Amino acid sequence: MKILIVKLSSLGDVVHAMPAVQDIRGALPQAQIDWVVERSFAPLVRRCAGVNRVIACELRRWRESPLSRQTRSDWRSFKIELQSDHYDAVIDLQGLTKSALISWLARLTPTGRRYGLANQTEGSSYEAPTRWAADVALAVPPHSHAVTRSRVVCAQALHYEAPELWSFGLLAPAASAQTAISNIASKSANRNHVVALVHGTSRADKQWPMAHWIALGQRLNAHGYAVALAHGSEAEQQRSQEIASALANAVVWPRLALDALADALASCAGVIGVDSGLSHIAAALDLPQVQIYNFDSAWRTGPLNAAHQCSVFARPTPSVDAVWQAWQMVCRAAAIESA
Numbered sequence: 324m325k326i327l328i329v330k331l332s333s334l335g336d337v338v339h340a341m342p343a344v345q346d347i348r349g350a351l352p353q354a355q356i357d358w359v360v361e362r363s364f365a366p367l368v369r370r371c372a373g374v375n376r377v378i379a380c381e382l383r384r385w386r387e388s389p390l391s392r393q394t395r396s397d398w399r400s401f402k403i404e405l406q407s408d409h410y411d412a413v414i415d416l417q418g419l420t421k422s423a424l425i426s427w428l429a430r431l432t433p434t435g436r437r438y439g440l441a442n443q444t445e446g447s448s449y450e451a452p453t454r455w456a457a458d459v460a461l462a463v464p465p466h467s468h469a470v471t472r473s474r475v476v477c478a479q480a481l482h483y484e485a486p487e488l489w490s491f492g493l494l495a496p497a498a499s500a501q502t503a504i505s506n507i508a509s510k511s512a513n514r515n516h517v518v519a520l521v522h523g524t525s526r527a528d529k530q531w532p533m534a535h536w537i538a539l540g541q542r543l544n545a546h547g548y549a550v551a552l553a554h555g556s557e558a559e560q561q562r563s564q565e566i567a568s569a570l571a572n573a574v575v576w577p578r579l580a581l582d583a584l585a586d587a588l589a590s591c592a593g594v595i596g597v598d599s600g601l602s603h604i605a606a607a608l609d610l611p612q613v614q615i616y617n618f619d620s621a622w623r624t625g626p627l628n629a630a631h632q633c634s635v636f637a638r639p640t641p642s643v644d645a646v647w648q649a650w651q652m653v654c655r656a657a658a659i660e661s662a
Contacts, residue, residue, distance in 0.1 A: 324351055324353065325355045325408060325409065325432070326355065326357070326411065328357070329359045329415045329416060329417060329426050329429075330359075330360060330473070331380065331419075332360070332361045332417075333600065335598075335603040335624060338607050339469035339470045340473045342489045342490060342491055343416070343474045343476070344371055345491070345492040346474055346478060346483070348373040351481060355376075357376040357408070358377055359379075359380060359429075360380070361383060362379035363581065365379040366580060367604070371491075372493075373492060381397060382421050385397065402428060405425070405429055406429070410431055411431075411432050411436075412436060412481060413426050413431065413435070413436075414438045415437070415439040415457065416476060418439065418449045423450070423452040423453045423456035424452070424456070426453075426456045436458040437457050437458045438457055438460075438479075439459075440460065442462055442463060444463055444464070444472055461476050461479045463475050468627055469623055469624050474489065517551050517592055518551070518591060518593050518594070519552070519553060519595075519596070520536060520551070520552055520595055520596065521553060521595070521597060521599055522562055522596070524598065529598050529599070531615050531640060532640065533562065535640070537569045539595065539646060539647065541570060542643070544573075548572075549573065550567070550573040551587070553576050553579070554575070584604075588605050589608050589610070592610075592611065593610050593653070593657075594612045595615070596612075596613075596614060596615065597614070597616075598615070598616055598620070598625075603624070606626050606627075609629070611653045611654055612626060612631070612632045612633075612653065613632075613633055613634070615635055615640075615641055616635065616641070617636075617637075617641075630656035630659075630660065632653060633653055
């Protein structure tokens with residue numbers, strides 16, 4: 324059986340779809356699973372266990388100059404790759420016009436079918452074309468975690484019962500790559516005592532105050548932890564450097580590709596971060612983690628069913644004390660689990 328997953332973006336949403344792939348692998352171990360995703364996230368999807376072929380698109384870039392020669396050439400190449408195989412099931416996990424278009428363009432076997440979302444879930448975008456392109460529209464409980472939504476859709480489409488136990492299936496790198504990235508991540512510090520602080524987010528209203536990050540970093544230093552700071556833009560790099568300059572033991576990582584950045588996170592003792600794609604990668608890596616929320620949306624995107632991972636929510640923003648207490652709690656839980 325050949326299955327095509329359509330989940331294009333964003334980073335956190337792509338990570339949240341990975342458990343559905345692991346469910347399919349368990350229920351249909353002989354299935355070939357391909358995935359269409361934005362090119363910037365393709366390196367991470369290639370590390371998702373069970374994904375056979377990653378088909379990269381660049382719809383975000385193509386929209387900026389839809390009639391240019393380069394866009395037309397890239398679009399033709401993408402269509403050729405997308406339509407080079409025929410699928411028994413095409414599953415649109417995005418629920419948007421752009422994903423419906425990809426689903427509609429994909430080729431089916433004579434008995435193949437396209438599946439899409441029948442309804443919107445709370446806090447998620449939804450556009451009507453996803454129903455129009457689908458041969459079968461599948462209803463999902465409106466109050467669904469992002470991980471649960473994808474798992475439910477795939478289970479209904481492929482007629483299996485989603486298992487109680489699940490995982491993301493985000494594969495670790497080869498040993499040689501792990502050693503190299505550990506050296507980048509921890510520098511001279513003991514990697515078991517490095518905590519990554521994920522302060523960057525695409526939305527300013529999700530940010531945590533700079534003074535809070537510095538105070539938290541100082542507490543981590545006082546308890547024997549080195550601090551690592553990632554960045555994905557010049558503004559984030561500047562914030563990382565500002566935080567690091569106020570700490571006794573901190574390192575600002577170089578700009579890393581997405582898969583290398585995931586490897587760097589994996590080499591750390593844990594992660595504390597705002598609601599962002601990198602924080603969701605940390606959850607997928609099963610690291611001790613605290614996610615910081617200024618909005619009551621952790622039920623939809625935050626860590627799910629892990630004692631060594633939690634979220635902290637408060638308005639206008641959680642306090643340093645609340646985040647520190649949560650970090651101590653997840654560390655205790657991680658120690659118990661590993662004992």
